[in-house]
């Protein structure tokens with residue numbers, strides 16, 4: 255017997271502590287699947303499923319690895335000033351569920 | 362008497378555009394590019410004959426997908442980035458290539474959670490599973506005691522399931538599940554289920570009894586009473602964070618608060634079923650031609666069915682009309698489960714038969730006497746007696762011992 259059940263916990267965005275002054279990247283064990291409204295993010299290690307609810311957020315997550323900090327990434331992706339706190343919040347949640355991870359800057 | 366089928370949801374004249382932003386479930390109503398709750402039933406064959414089997418399983422279908430075809434489906438799921446499938450049946454582990462397909466899926470980045478009655482999970486298999494990443498096991502149990510369980514699942518099935526649980530626990534398997542369909546007979550055992558599950562270090566999953574497959578024959582007798590639904594709701598409020606429920610109980614949120622889980626009917630939107638012969642249905646509980654979207658053997662395969670079938674396109678828009686949209690609880694309850702309505706002969710845009718506001722009961726009572734609840738013509742039930750047959754329906758049980766010495770003993 256089986257039933258319709260998501261493969262993993264579905265998470266929505268919410269707040270959490272994380273340092274946006276540091277360099278981050280999409281976690282190496284994470285895959286992103288494009289969806290009409292953004293993307294589905296899947297972590298092969300902890301099997302968690304998350305959703306990015308805007309295409310801009312998808313670009314931000316992909317661009318993290320090219321910039322020295324979250325703030326720099328948001329600026330480079332032209333996220334409107336007023337929306338930046340919400341983006342930091344969304345990224346903090348992704349960090350908590352290990353969808354994005356710290357990246358060591360080359361010395 | 363004429364059979365009048367409730368028609369499937371009428372497509373709006375102009376399909377509304379997907380909104381930008383908003384809640385996730387509002388987005389889910391418009392569908393995803395690939396399912397997130399894909400159930401794949403590998404075979405209709407089963408060693409048991411549970412009275413409420415959602416897929417009327419028993420006998421293998423000669424048209425079931427071959428090993429090569431099943432591998433082809435896995436390749437496609439990998440391409441579509443379906444990261445996880447729920448595998449079931451029938452009893453999937455009785456397919457001789459089951460363990461091969463499991464490895465094949467895992468090697469192709471398609472994780473597997475499979476449901477089993479435990480028949481093949483001996484110590485060696487348990488150790489094998491414990492050593493495999495990316496596989497989840499779910500053992501079905503519909504009573505916290507043998508007495509309650511075996512009445513619906515058959516004599517000896519409680520012992521089989523608990524032996525499998527012991528083997529998994531002993532092998533050090535992590536995160537395996539005990540999966541319970543809540544019935545009138547076991548609704549009082551939720552704490553006992555939790556304790557039993559905890560004792561194996563497993564996680565509890567409870568789901569709703571839907572009138573699908575053979576479940577239609579016993580639904581009147583087994584579906585929880587209104588009082589039990591209320592107790593279940595309270596129990597879920599207290600314990601729901603540690604218990605998996607899938608999309609089972611969102612109709613209970615009309616009691617007041619939203620419960621954890623997937624709170625919408627995802628049929629054809631985020632949910633679907635691939636059945637053993639490759640047919641693709643909107644939901645595992647909707648094996649009926651009205652919800653058949655195509656077959657993975659068709660040109661374009663599963664991807665084309667998922668992304669382009671007319672049926673799924675029809676299902677991918679929010680419900681805008683019908684009695685429920687006028688209900689104060691509609692935003693939380695969303696009118697409940699499509700399959701539950703369909704197989705009880707209720708209109709799909711009206712209340713769920715188990716509507717907690719009581720509208721379902723009155724709708725059931727007011728059903729047109731001419732209208733016969735639709736029945737699936739897909740039935741693979743065993744045609745003869747089965748060892749350890751369930752006793753719920755009053756058939757005499759065949760002692761489980763009978764076949765221990767010779768498969769033909771006593772059957773002459």
Ligand code: SF4
Pocket residue numbers: 258571608625626627628632644645646647697698699700701
């Ligand atoms: S029909 Fe019922 S079981 Fe199927 S997806 Fe909808 S709510 Fe879930």
Ligand code: SF4
Pocket residue numbers: 612615684685686688689690691694695696697711712713716717718719720721
């Ligand atoms: S009337 Fe419909 S929306 Fe309201 S509680 Fe009943 S099933 Fe849910």
